[in-house]
Amino acid sequence: MRPFRYERADEVSAAVTTLVRDPEAAYLAGGTNLVDLMRLEVVTPELLIDIRRLTSDRIEELPDGGLRIGAAVPNSDLAADPRVRRRYPVLSQALLSGASGQLRNLATTGGNLLQRTRCPYFQDITTACNKRTPGAGCSAMEGYQRDMAILGASPTCVATHPSDMAVALAALDAVVTVAGPASERRIRLTELHRLPEADPERDTVLARGELITGVELPPPHSALRSRYRKVRDRASYAFALISVAAALEVTDGAVRDARIALGGVAHKPWRATTAEATLRGAPATRESFLDAAAAELSAARPLPGNAFKVPLARNTMVATLLELLEEAR
């Protein structure tokens, strides 16, 4: 690991200013992703600004019936919160399906959102990777493709976003609050992460120095009946090949509302808006679920090494919706 300086920030504005002025500075939260990437020399900051005390570590009720989650709330506390378990079960399940008990105790809400891809070439500085070194090329094109994207990828990068929590938050219409050099701003979770396009070095729309202060959840509505299903190469402690976060509202045998997001398929949590539109008003049956999944995945462009993910995504979507339908009965 390269040498670095360490400072604890006491004020948001000072931390933001430091990051804007010093291109070699980085925020440190739980460190479970950043420290690993520093050890691998994938990132080499010269100054770490510890921000854990800058943002809230509490989960608070909002006047509209939603919840506000401070950026420093550990993943384990968020998953165990009784309000989250009752009103947003998909979020608890997504968190609990990620990493391990030890990691969730250190990992924070802000850090989870901004964790970097687990693409093996991104993590190996001896290989070519456009995300690490723009213009260097993408080793995954001719390499290991199992974990790579099937939706929204570009010829420059086919990496996936690894967070489970972010997939649930995408389905829940969460909003991220951000402090920046100018002022606070609010970003819809589905618009926080970006597709790789020609500049995969940028994971998100955040500007240099912008600090995530929290995540807001709207009132639960259909989230009350929601679920996270994760498919992976081993039963636990592995990243998703495919994951589905879904919420379903059924009245008189018809789908009134559906919220679906997919993980493991794209450079960002993938909100399945096409599937949702197909489902709204349709009979709540296996056939409708299959149609909706097919409609969403008609845009899929798999690589030779991950074509299996298209039927896997379809089946996982259908199975998750069927489980929710069963629950509604």
Place this chain on the structure above:
Amino acid sequence: MDLEIELRVDGTEHRLTVDTRTTLLDALREQLGNTSPKKGCDHGQCGACTLLLDGRRVLGCLAPAVAHQGADIVTAAGLADGELHPLQQSFIAHDAFQCGYCTPGQIVSAAGMLQEAGAGWPSAAAKDLGATDVVLDDEEIAERMSGNLCRCAAYANIVPAIAEVAHR
């Protein structure tokens, strides 16, 4: 960059100077001579370095020591209080190891896990996410302990060793 920090380790206060790159794991092993936590992977993937940090189980290998100034740390060595901790006794009784390299991490992790379950924290194996009484059946134990790998695959004895303490 060197910084001076204080750590309480297994009940004893220490003041030490660490490079900012030093993790809690390295501070314990290399500077304080406490080799109870092990370095398996140094990437957060194996659980051999598990510690209790202010009462919660965490990985020592991904935690910069300077970020945990003043922390209260418990290692497997510190769990024994005059006599062996019930988990330590149970691991011996159940022959829950072969080489033993993962064992301190397993035992500290199990201690943290039992507290989490006692506090009603759910796991991915929960059948009812809302349930506040956690029943630690084998599936629950395996899921909650999935962050601790055992290269010798002593799992078949680790789960019963933990179950015996959990069901007391």
